Amino acid sequence: MSNEEPKPVIPGAGNNNWANEVGWALNRLQVIFRYWTMPPDALSLRGMSPEEGVSARALALIVIVALTFAIRGEADSTTNGAMLTLLAGGLAAAISVVMNQVSSVLGPTNRDHLLISTYASTILVMLIVLVCQTFLIDLNWYQDFEDLVGAILGDKRFVAAPAILGVVVTYVVLLVKARFWDGNELDLQSVLWAFAIVASSGVLVFFVAFVRNDVFRWLISQLRPA
Amino acid sequence: MVFQRVVLGLTALFTLASGANANTACENHSNRMQAGALYALLCNGNCLARVERVDIGKHALRQNDALVHLSRGRRYQFLYKPQNPVASNSLVVVQVKRLETSLGSEKPVPVELRRDAVRFACVGRNRSASVEAWPPEGVSGHAAPKIGYTSYDRFHRYGFTNADDMTLLRKFHVRYFNGQSCVSTLDPVRRTQFLFHDHMNYPSRPFAFAARLGLYVNEANAQQLDAIKRYERLRVILTNYQQAASSQGCFEFSVRTGPATAGIDLGLRDLERASRLPTFDTTARWSFDVK
Numbered sequence: 001m002s003n004e005e006p007k008p009v010i011p012g013a014g015n016n017n018w019a020n021e022v023g024w025a026l027n028r029l030q031v032i033f034r035y036w037t038m039p040p041d042a043l044s045l046r047g048m049s050p051e052e053g054v055s056a057r058a059l060a061l062i063v064i065v066a067l068t069f070a071i072r073g074e075a076d077s078t079t080n081g082a083m084l085t086l087l088a089g090g091l092a093a094a095i096s097v098v099m100n101q102v103s104s105v106l107g108p109t110n111r112d113h114l115l116i117s118t119y120a121s122t123i124l125v126m127l128i129v130l131v132c133q134t135f136l137i138d139l140n141w142y143q144d145f146e147d148l149v150g151a152i153l154g155d156k157r158f159v160a161a162p163a164i165l166g167v168v169v170t171y172v173v174l175l176v177k178a179r180f181w182d183g184n185e186l187d188l189q190s191v192l193w194a195f196a197i198v199a200s201s202g203v204l205v206f207f208v209a210f211v212r213n214d215v216f217r218w219l220i221s222q223l224r225p226a
Numbered sequence: 227m228v229f230q231r232v233v234l235g236l237t238a239l240f241t242l243a244s245g246a247n248a249n250t251a252c253e254n255h256s257n258r259m260q261a262g263a264l265y266a267l268l269c270n271g272n273c274l275a276r277v278e279r280v281d282i283g284k285h286a287l288r289q290n291d292a293l294v295h296l297s298r299g300r301r302y303q304f305l306y307k308p309q310n311p312v313a314s315n316s317l318v319v320v321q322v323k324r325l326e327t328s329l330g331s332e333k334p335v336p337v338e339l340r341r342d343a344v345r346f347a348c349v350g351r352n353r354s355a356s357v358e359a360w361p362p363e364g365v366s367g368h369a370a371p372k373i374g375y376t377s378y379d380r381f382h383r384y385g386f387t388n389a390d391d392m393t394l395l396r397k398f399h400v401r402y403f404n405g406q407s408c409v410s411t412l413d414p415v416r417r418t419q420f421l422f423h424d425h426m427n428y429p430s431r432p433f434a435f436a437a438r439l440g441l442y443v444n445e446a447n448a449q450q451l452d453a454i455k456r457y458e459r460l461r462v463i464l465t466n467y468q469q470a471a472s473s474q475g476c477f478e479f480s481v482r483t484g485p486a487t488a489g490i491d492l493g494l495r496d497l498e499r500a501s502r503l504p505t506f507d508t509t510a511r512w513s514f515d516v517k
Binding site for chain 1: 348349350351380385386387388389390392393396397401407408409410412413414417431434435437438439440441
C-alpha cells in the first residue's frame with residue numbers, strides 16, 4: 001500500500017488535451033450556429049447552460065478579434081497589434097451596446113440570444129469580405145459590382161463592395177437557415193429586424209476595413225493621460 | 227452660333243493635341259525601330275539611339291557609331307516595341323532601379339508608383355474606357371505615391387497588405403481589354419509580375435487566404451531581397467501598348483538619373499506574354515552604368 005496522496009485531477013489534462021480543446025471549440029461553434037437564427041424569440045436560452053452561453057460568446061469574440069487583424073491585412077502585425085486589439089474590442093463593445101438597445105425594445109430575455117446571433121453575423125460578413133478580396137477580386141462580375149458601388153461611394157468601393165456582398169449573402173443564408181433548417185415562422189417584423197442586425201454588422205465591418213491607421217493612432221494618443 | 231463653333235473648334239484642337247502627346251515619340255520613330263530592342267531618344271529630333279550590350283550584363287547607347295553611357299542629372303526617354311506580341315493590347319510593367327554611389331541601406335526603399343493613361347480599360351461593359359494617368363501628368367517622381375517595400379511585396383505576392391496601402395494599390399491596378407476579354411492586373415499571374423524579387427514564387431489562392439488569416443508564411447528568396455537593398459530608388463511604371471494603334475505596339479517611358487546615380491537597372495514585363503507563359507520568366511533586363 002502506498003501512503004502517497006492522490007494527485008489532483010486537472011480537467012482536460014493528459015494525452016487527449018488537444019482533442020478536448022477542439023471538441024470544446026466545436027461544441028461552442030455549434031451553440032453559435034444554433035442561436036444564429038430569427039426571429040429573436042425563436043429559441044429560448046433555457047436549454048443552454050450559463051457557462052455554455054458565456055464561453056460561446058467568448059469564442060465568438062476571439063474569432064472577431066482574429067478576423068479584425070485579417071481584414072486590416074495585419075494578421076502577423078506586431079507593430080499595430082495593440083491598436084488592432086483595441087479596434088476589435090471597440091467593435092465588440094459597439095455590438096454589445098447596440099444589442100442592449102435592441103433587446104430593450106424586443107424584450108430583455110433576448111439579449112444573450114441577440115448578442116450570439118449578431119456576433120455570428122459579424123463573423124460571416126468578415127469571412128465573406130476576406131473571401132471576396134482573395135478569390136473574387138479579379139473576376140469581371142465582381143469588378144463590375146465594385147464599379148457600380150464606386151459610382152456612389154468612389155474609392156470607398158474597395159471595402160464597401162465586399163461588405164455589401166457580405167451583408168446580402170449572410171442575410172439570405174440566415175433567412176434560409178431560419179425558415180428551412182430551424183423551421184421558424186417568419187413575419188415581416190422579424191425579417192426586418194434580422195436585416196437591421198446583419199446590416200449593422202456590415203457597417204461595423206466596413207468601418208473596421210476603411211478607417212485609416214492614422215485615425216486610430218490619433219485616438220490612442222488622445223486616450224493617453226497628458 | 228459663332229461662340230458654339232469656337233468652343234467646338236477649341237475642343238477638337240485640344241483633343242487632337244492631347245491625343246498626339248500620348249505617344250508622339252513612338253508614332254514618329256516606330257517605323258525605324260526593330261522589335262524587341264530598346265531605344266533611347268537623346269534629343270527632340272532624329273536622335274534615336276539603340277541600346278546595346280557592351281559587357282556581361284551591361285548596356286550602353288549606340289549613337290553615331292559610338293557607344294555612350296548614360297549621364298548624371300538627365301532625363302532619358304526610352305522606346306520599346308515588343309517582338310511577336312501575343313495580344314493586340316497589353317500592359318507592361320517597367321521596373322526602374324536606381325543605384326546611387328552610397329552603399330545601400332538595411333531595408334529596401336519604398337516603391338514609387340506611376341500608371342500611364344489606358345485607352346482600353348474595362349469599366350462595366352465598356353471595353354474601350356479611358357483611365358487617366360495616375361498620378362496625373364506633371365507630378366514629379368518624388369511627389370508620386372509611394373508604398374513601403376514590404377507592403378508592396380506582400381500585396382503583389384499574396385494579394386493583400388495593410389488596409390491603408392491596399393486602397394492606394396487598388397487605385398493603381400486596372401482592368402483592361404486584351405483583345406479577347408477583360409482581364410485584371412490583380413489576377414495572381416499578372417499581379418506577381420509587379421514583384422521586384424523572386425516573382426515566380428507566390429502562393430495559390432487557398433494558401434494566400436491562409437496567409438491572410440496569419441496561418442501561413444511563404445518565404446521569398448532572401449538573396450534576391452538583399453540585392454534589392456542596394457538600390458536607392460525603386461520605381462514602377464505601368465505603361466501599355468496597342469498593336470492596332472499608329473504607334474504599332476510601341477510604348478515609351480522616361481527615366482531620370484540623379485546627380486549621384488551610379489547605375490540604372492531596367493526590367494520590362496509584358497503582362498499578356500507573362501500570363502500565357504506563367505512558368506517562364508519573361509522579364510527583359512538592361513543594366514546601365516551612369517558616368
